[in-house]
Amino acid sequence: MLVSNTLLQVIEGHNYLDLITNAARYRIILMKDEVIRIRCSFDEQFVEEASYVLAMTAWEDKLDSIVDGRKKIEALPVNYQDSDTQFVLSTQKLNVIIHKQPFAIEIQDKQGTVLHADLKERSYVKDKQGRLYHYSCMNDEDYFYGFGEKAGALNKKKRRMRMHNVDTLGYDSEHTDPLYKHIPFYIKLNGKTQQATGLFYHNSYDSVFDMGCERSGYWNPYSYFCADGGELDIFFMYGPEIKDVVRHYTDLTGKTILPAKYSLGYMGSTMYYTELEKDSDKAILSFLDKCKEEGIPCDGFFMSSGYTTGQDGKRYVFNWNNDRFPDPKAFIGELMQKGAALVPNIKPGMLTTHPLYKEFDEAGAYVKDQNGEGPQTDRYWGGLASFVDFTNPEGRALWKKHLKESFISLGVTSIWNDNNEYEINNEDALCDFEGEGKPISELRPIMPNLMAQMAKEAIAEVEPNIRPYIVNRAGFAGIQRFAQTWAGDNSTSWKSLKFNIPVILGMGLSGVANQGCDIGGFFGPAPEPELFVRWVQNGIFQPRFSIHSCNTDNTVTEPWMYPSYTKYIREAIRLRYKLAPYFYSLLFEASTEGSPVMRPLVYEFQQDARVWEESFDFMLGRSILVANVLEEQAKTRKVYLPKGCDWIEWNSKKRYAGGQTIEFDVTLASIPMFLRTGAIVPMAVGLNNLHQDVMEELRLIIEPSEDASFVLYEDDGLTNDYQRGAYLQTTIRVKAGQETVISFSNEGEYDSTLKTLVIDLICKEIAPVQVKLQGRKLAMFLDPKEWNDQAEGWYYDTEQKTAKIKYSQLQTDYEVSVHFDVKDLISI
Incomplete structure (x- = not known):
């Protein structure tokens, strides 16, 4: 085991400082007054800079030509003071203290408050298996948020979480770990100082965060990050507010892409229609007609992969089943006439029986076996498959070619990237990595990001002036630059309704502002009426709003599935459309500032200790507090109204002082919402379709x-x-x-x-x-x-x-x- 304990040498470079210890080499870069990069390698030299992820750098990078829109900044000059026991580097906001022995790095604000401290004597470690550890001191007053897509409550203190992309069909939204996304970033709020900081680990190997779950009487309380390989490449970000940390993090990894406006509408979906023996196209068109008949707005349809089914019953990406869709182009045209976009499901795993398998194989476009001699195969939906290698220029080119031929040439500019977790069990399978070769274990979570990037590029190459709408199930840090995401194949239960909320809130704090979940539950029996109504009433506040199902009882989850309850569904969806100008403005804010759309209360009310662990009530933008009814057969609802402002109930306009818990009666029609003082909320009048209707009247609610x-x-x-x-x-x-x-x-x-x-x-x-x-x-x-x-x-x-x-x-x-x-x- 290698442990950095003693600082041996300091080498000053151009806008960086290299530190040589007894076990590892470090490079400190002051990127901005609030952002510090600490790079640690246990090898003699750092590997060449080569990131698919970073949207902002202060150095040359091998992949600069591949990462679209990467911003280059000039790092701050490295000025430091040397004493017998430590070096101190300074920015306008921070002091970076490097302790010589035992070696450790500490970061303070200008008032001397410790913001981050390595755990001395075991701060940076490499074990015999090649795993890397970074240990940080933690306090009883610390709260931890973010970590990408994680089940359970918002605060992740005393949790151990694995970073790994996996297909978690029917997951438990309170306990299952890991899920689909791999985002090694978190925000720490210290309750005593009420200052927020962030740590992003720029490492795509499988990893683990332990946020105080492990304890030892020989050490002060600590948390740690452990990665299976690579380097410890750490970006520290200073707030002091959580919203500042999120802004800095999205400066690094990119802001949320501004989507097409229609993506804010209700997007219909179900696996059922595309599994019909024939005439799936008519079923989808009839669904849109039924929406209109029921007075339910709809702007698109997520088309599940049954449309690709071949004669042998297997799903083959890029293949249209002509029994179910005799004339895809005409079908897409009819959808557009009805004011709906088609969003086809595509998958990066190609079965070995796929008609196009040989074409991709001969081009060397798959992830290869560990010897680099042929395609790696693994389990997939339908049998053995190989996976397209998006770190290979040939793989990218072929993928874009077939996207254009099968979809974009027919008028499709919306793509749904599914089953793209790259669950390749051979960790030594080889990716091309731009001709240099790297194991899949290092690049797995990067693949879904690149898959989304290819969809964006392919649409731009055919329709350069049309805004793409891309949806991804898996992803790594920075996925927000390309795609909207959703929380995968959730189970149909009251627990999923409730705990999908902190899953989405955690993603928002991890830079992914445009996110949602399958409304009504994806996997399980049909939701019973009350659950379905409550889920829709909650789902209308998620940036991605889609009712999607694969029911296990031969039913289809549709807005009108319970006729006596349809009025509640209709009114909720109409409220969604009224809020469309507010949503669109919030997504613009996300695209420029990185701000979440759905925000945990702690994001807006960081000084109120009573919201630090609130997981289920949230803010929609700055102005609206949403306190959905999440309990079965609820007759009343309690909600804590944060201090610092007054609150006005949405419907009655009754005013409440902040800093108190109120209780009120609820019915099945209730969607509890509160406006804060200073609220400004633009609302549309008469919008039923975001493709076709023109907004001529705006209602502006102002407190x-x-x-x-x-x-x-x-x-x-x-x-x-x-x-x-x-x-x-x-x-x-x-x-x-x-x-x-x-x-x-x-x-x-x-x-x-x-x-x-x-x-x-x-x-x-x-x-x-x-x-x-x-x-x-x-x-x-x-x-x-x-x-x-x-x-x-x-x-x-x-x-x-x-x-x-x-x-x-x-x-x-x-x-x-x-x-x-x-x-x-x-x-x-």
């Missing part, structure tokens, strides 16, 4: 008792014209006071379709006395019917304590001022 701002984002939702300036960012600012001013300032060149804007201004104590638009008084109405008939004006809803202000949308920057002076009717 104006504190200063706030929100960016409403608009573009055409389908093309890449936004990258060339065809977008509109409207910054809405609220200046609170006796005269409340709501200002609108625009950036961009997109011609908005909005014609009418209605502001629902939630008033705290009194009604307005006057409303002005650009200094011009708006007419005040006492009768809401009369107000409704006019093009502009305002009235006060006494029951809701809401001033409703309506006017024609202006194309320039402007202000609305609302005066809250008390009008003295007596003295006059």
Whole structure:
């Protein structure tokens, strides 16, 4: 076993510092004031920089030409002070202290608060099996979040978790580990200092995090990361807020790709239709017609892999079953006419009986056996298969060729990448790795990322101005740059409904803002009516909203499967469509800032200790607290409202002080939601299809008792014209006071379709006395019917304590001022 205990030599390079110890070599790079890279190798030299993952570097990398949009920055100069016992490197925000003996690295803020400390005498270790360990000190006050897609509660303290992609059909969302994603990143919040930091381990070998599960009386409390190989390549990120850490992490690994707007709609799906003996196309088209008949909006259909079934009953990627789909191009065209995108399921494992197997084999496009002499085969759905090697230029080229021929040439610009965990059991199977060769054990989780990248590139090569919509089941750090993800084949149960929420919240804290789960449950019997209603009511808040099933009792999970309950499903989905402008603006924020869409309460209320372990109530963006009913036969619901603001119940507009737990009655129709003070929520009126309907009226809910701002984002939702300036960012600012001013300032060149804007201004104590638009008084109405008939004006809803202000949308920057002076009717 090798352990770094003594610092022997310091070598200063250009914007880095190399440290030579008795066991390993280290390189410290100050990337930014808040981001420190610590690279550790137990070999004599570092391997060549070659990352498929990093979106930001401060060095040359072998794969720069392959990683699209990688940003290069200049690292900070390395200035340090030397003393008898330590070196100290400094940035504007941090001090990095290198203890000479025993060797360890400690990071402090400028006030001397310890943010991270290696466990001295066993900080960096390599064992006889080649496994690498990094041990960190931990405190009783520490809370740990992130880790990608992990089952169980939000806080992962006292958990041991394995990082490995695996196909976990019917998993237990509270206990199963690992799941489909492999993201070796976490956020630590210290409850005593209330400061947040992050650690990203840039290592794609299988690994383990132990967050205080292991203890030893000989050592202070510790956590550790253990990887099966590679290097300990660690990126430390400083907050002090959780949202700062997430922003820095997504600077490193990339922001969430801005999706096509229709992806926010309801996406129908089931395995059942594509397993019919024939006429699966008609079944899917009939599904869309039924949606319209039932008044349920729908914008697409995830088509399961039964469409690829060959004569022998096996699934063959890129193959269309002509009994089920006689004319794929015509079918896709009919879907588009009905306002729905087709999202076909594709898989990277190709059965040895596949008609295209030989073509890929002759091109050397598969992951090879350990001798590099032929394709590696392994278990897969349907039999033995080989797996396309996306680290091989030939594999990438062939894959894109068949994507274009089978789908994109027919009008498909949405791809569903499934079963891409690369469960190859021979750890020594060889990947091409751009001609240099590396074992699958080092590259397994990278493959699904590259698979998504190839879909993005293939669509761009055929339809350069169409925005791709890609969905991935597996992935590594950075998957958000290419794809929306979902939490795989969940089981049908109340537990899945409940614990899929922290699974999604953890992904959001791990950089993947666009995420969801199969609504209603994928694997198991049909959900009983109450469970189905509650799952839809929860699912409408997930960025990916799809009811998808493979029921084990010969049923199909459809919105109308329980006719007497369809009204609840319909109303929930319609609420989803009303919130579409808010969702789209939040996804734009994710694409620029890295912010999650669904946010754990601790993300917004880090100073409130009572939310540090809240796993099930969450924020939708900054403004809306969602407290879904998650318990069977619930008649009441308790919810803790975080301190620091007031809360307004969504429907009644009843106001509550923060920092208290309230209890209220619920019915099957209940979707408990609360607005925080300072909320700004844009909502659509009359949208039933995001492909075809034009948003002409916008409803803007504003709670104006504190200063706030929100960016409403608009573009055409389908093309890449936004990258060339065809977008509109409207910054809405609220200046609170006796005269409340709501200002609108625009950036961009997109011609908005909005014609009418209605502001629902939630008033705290009194009604307005006057409303002005650009200094011009708006007419005040006492009768809401009369107000409704006019093009502009305002009235006060006494029951809701809401001033409703309506006017024609202006194309320039402007202000609305609302005066809250008390009008003295007596003295006059």
